Amino acid sequence: MTPPTTVLFVDDDRDFLESKKVYLEARGYRVLTAESPDAAMATLEDETPAIIFLDLMMEHVDDGFRLGYRIGKDERLGHIPLVMLSGVAAETGTRFDGEAGGLREWSRLARFLDKPVTGQQVLAIVEELAVA
Amino acid sequence: MSEGSILIVDDEYGVRSGIRTILEMDGYEVGEAGDGAAALEALKERDYDVALLDYRLPDTDGLSLLQTMKQRGCEAMVCMITAYANIDTAIAATRQGVDFFLPKPFSPDDLEGVVATLLRHKRARTEADRLRAEHEASLLALAEEKTQTHSLVSSLRDAVLVVNRDGDIVLANPPMLALLDLSDDDVLMRPATELLGGGALAPLGQQLAAPAKDRTVRQLEIGEQTWMASIVTFRDQEGEARGRILTLSDISEVRRLAMEKQKFIRMMVHELKSPLGSIKGLLEVVTDKSLGDDLDPYLPMIARADHRIDNLALLIRDLLTLARSEQTQEGEEPELVPVAPVLDEVVELAREHGAQRGVTVTTALAADLPPALIRPDDLRLVLSNLVGNAVKYNRDGGSVTVRGAVADGWLRLDVADTGIGIREANLARLWDEFYRESRDETRELEGNGLGLSIVKRLVERAGGHLEVASIEGEGSTFSVLLPA
Numbered sequence: 001m002t003p004p005t006t007v008l009f010v011d012d013d014r015d016f017l018e019s020k021k022v023y024l025e026a027r028g029y030r031v032l033t034a035e036s037p038d039a040a041m042a043t044l045e046d047e048t049p050a051i052i053f054l055d056l057m058m059e060h061v062d063d064g065f066r067l068g069y070r071i072g073k074d075e076r077l078g079h080i081p082l083v084m085l086s087g088v089a090a091e092t093g094t095r096f097d098g099e100a101g102g103l104r105e106w107s108r109l110a111r112f113l114d115k116p117v118t119g120q121q122v123l124a125i126v127e128e129l130a131v132a
Numbered sequence: 133m134s135e136g137s138i139l140i141v142d143d144e145y146g147v148r149s150g151i152r153t154i155l156e157m158d159g160y161e162v163g164e165a166g167d168g169a170a171a172l173e174a175l176k177e178r179d180y181d182v183a184l185l186d187y188r189l190p191d192t193d194g195l196s197l198l199q200t201m202k203q204r205g206c207e208a209m210v211c212m213i214t215a216y217a218n219i220d221t222a223i224a225a226t227r228q229g230v231d232f233f234l235p236k237p238f239s240p241d242d243l244e245g246v247v248a249t250l251l252r253h254k255r256a257r258t259e260a261d262r263l264r265a266e267h268e269a270s271l272l273a274l275a276e277e278k279t280q281t282h283s284l285v286s287s288l289r290d291a292v293l294v295v296n297r298d299g300d301i302v303l304a305n306p307p308m309l310a311l312l313d314l315s316d317d318d319v320l321m322r323p324a325t326e327l328l329g330g331g332a333l334a335p336l337g338q339q340l341a342a343p344a345k346d347r348t349v350r351q352l353e354i355g356e357q358t359w360m361a362s363i364v365t366f367r368d369q370e371g372e373a374r375g376r377i378l379t380l381s382d383i384s385e386v387r388r389l390a391m392e393k394q395k396f397i398r399m400m401v402h403e404l405k406s407p408l409g410s411i412k413g414l415l416e417v418v419t420d421k422s423l424g425d426d427l428d429p430y431l432p433m434i435a436r437a438d439h440r441i442d443n444l445a446l447l448i449r450d451l452l453t454l455a456r457s458e459q460t461q462e463g464e465e466p467e468l469v470p471v472a473p474v475l476d477e478v479v480e481l482a483r484e485h486g487a488q489r490g491v492t493v494t495t496a497l498a499a500d501l502p503p504a505l506i507r508p509d510d511l512r513l514v515l516s517n518l519v520g521n522a523v524k525y526n527r528d529g530g531s532v533t534v535r536g537a538v539a540d541g542w543l544r545l546d547v548a549d550t551g552i553g554i555r556e557a558n559l560a561r562l563w564d565e566f567y568r569e570s571r572d573e574t575r576e577l578e579g580n581g582l583g584l585s586i587v588k589r590l591v592e593r594a595g596g597h598l599e600v601a602s603i604e605g606e607g608s609t610f611s612v613l614l615p616a
Contacts, residue, residue, distance in 0.1 A: 013406055013407075013409075013410050015410035015411075015413065015414055015433075015436050015437075015440060016406075016409060016410045016413055018413075018414070018433070018436075019410070019413030019414045019416060019417045019433070020413060022417045022422045022423060022433075023413075023416065023417055023420060023422050025422070026420070026422035026423065035575075057402050115405055115406070115409045116405065116408055116409030116412045116413070117409065117413075118412065118413070118416055119413065119416050119417065119420065119422075120416070
């Protein structure tokens with residue numbers, strides 16, 4: 001039997017982590033969660049998930065980008081698709097989804113999703129980007 | 133109204149009364165003087181339109197008298213009367229300001245003709261004088277208006293530059309000169325393009341020289357400041373462009389506030405959407421039946437969702453309080469509020485919360501503590517936030533002490549705790565909206581980061597201020613200082 005695909009969620013909202021974990025585990029995925037960028041880096045020392053979901057705004061407004069940058073330039077982790085989640089794009093007129101400002105390339109984002117993000121959406125992205 | 137007033141100066145009583153009779157019959161007012169001294173006396177009494185002077189007087193001659201009269205400001209038309217008329221006397225008399233020369237003997241018709249002519253001249257002269265005075269007054273007013281405009285422009289906070297049709301500078305007020313780092317003499321009648329050329333103001337120089345439109349507005353950065361530059365063409369009544377006015381207004385503060393507001397909205401949206409997303413995610417798991425058909429495994433999640441909804445409601449309440457604290461509504465005037473009853477109410481609730489973790493709350497208000505000048509609801513909110521925080525961020529078995537006294541002219545309320553304290557580096561951000569110190573000790577504690585922002589605004593609205601002293605790991609003391 002092939003080992004289950006591992007997904008990492010980094011978000012400071014414990015309820016968000018919990019619901020996504022339960023939703024994906026019900027579909028046979030292995031789900032890791034981290035509540036801070038530091039906790040994520042600690043997890044990534046031993047793990048190489050197939051895909052990582054990052055919250056943009058945690059303790060600092062750009063924590064997600066910084067973490068994305070750190071992961072992106074890491075030799076072992078650099079290839080992992082990164083999906084950025086944010087709750088601020090549409091309302092403030094700040095657009096992160098395009099090439100604007102090179103942010104996407106800078107942090108090697110595969111996708112940018114505007115919160116709230118449903119388990120269904122997450123599942124679709126995981127199936128597209130992480131399941132061979 | 134009289135036809136005019138005539139002064140007769142002649143030493144011969146017969147001549148005087150003869151002339152008087154004729155002139156009075158014509159409706160003139162008539163005065164008489166027998167010599168020069170009497171004439172000057174008479175002129176002190178009142179003004180005359182016409183003076184008829186005999187050339188030979190007992191104490192002086194007509195021309196000397198005339199000079200004295202002029203020196204004293206007499207404006208009467210003067211007719212010289214003499215029996216010794218010759219052309220030389222006439223020329224001399226005219227040179228010295230005599231308006232007419234009447235040789236003796238003269239007929240009543242001659243006299244009437246001369247007086248009528250002189251009166252006509254006098255009226256014409258009076259009218260001319262009046263017009264000249266009026267003209268001078270309006271010139272004066274114009275000059276005054278120019279001065280007023282100039283001082284008005286000078287006193288403006290905005291930097292103002294005026295150029296003429298050719299683009300030469302005709303006016304630059306002190307703020308503009310300061311901005312250009314030049315003096316008045318450096319700029320007047322110099323081409324604007326030359327003075328503004330190069331540097332941040334260069335585009336303005338070009339626009340002043342050849343504006344595309346009658347009115348242009350643009351924003352520009354000079355150093356740390358943001359300016360709004362407006363160029364307006366002014367035209368004369370025929371619609372011909374006469375020149376242009378450049379106004380630079382410092383909008384740095386406005387822009388800073390706008391950016392601050394933008395940031396606040398971004399944070400607020402994040403704080404509102406995050407719980408919504410989480411609630412939605414928790415509910416999705418239930419509808420998806422991710423954990424099977426049995427309801428029990430879902431109950432903790434439903435309880436979490438319920439709790440998040442409660443917190444959202446609190447957040448919305450606090451956002452409203454925050455918004456209200458920025459404006460003063462009518463009927464919400466501050467009043468003198470006794471502190472003790474409000475504090476007792478707040479402390480009672482805090483004791484209930486603290487009891488579970490063994491945190492005690494004690495109060496020590498000075499016996500003579502005066503009432504606080506603040507809106508009662510504001511005082512309750514301030515105290516409940518500070519005392520609530522002191523309990524929440526305390527250690528198990530810790531204590532909270534609220535002291536109240538008058539110190540240095542302020543009513544001072546100290547809320548001291550024995551809790552986790554605040555890191556010195558984070559003290560400055562403590563009052564920022566949504567700011568929460570992120571530490572291992574605070575991770576498990578809920579809060580929306582609005583409490584202290586509200587406290588700050590309410591205290592400042594009452595004319596007071598806050599102080600905070602804290603040692604990490606030992607505790608914090610928040611002090612409210614209200615005008616006593």
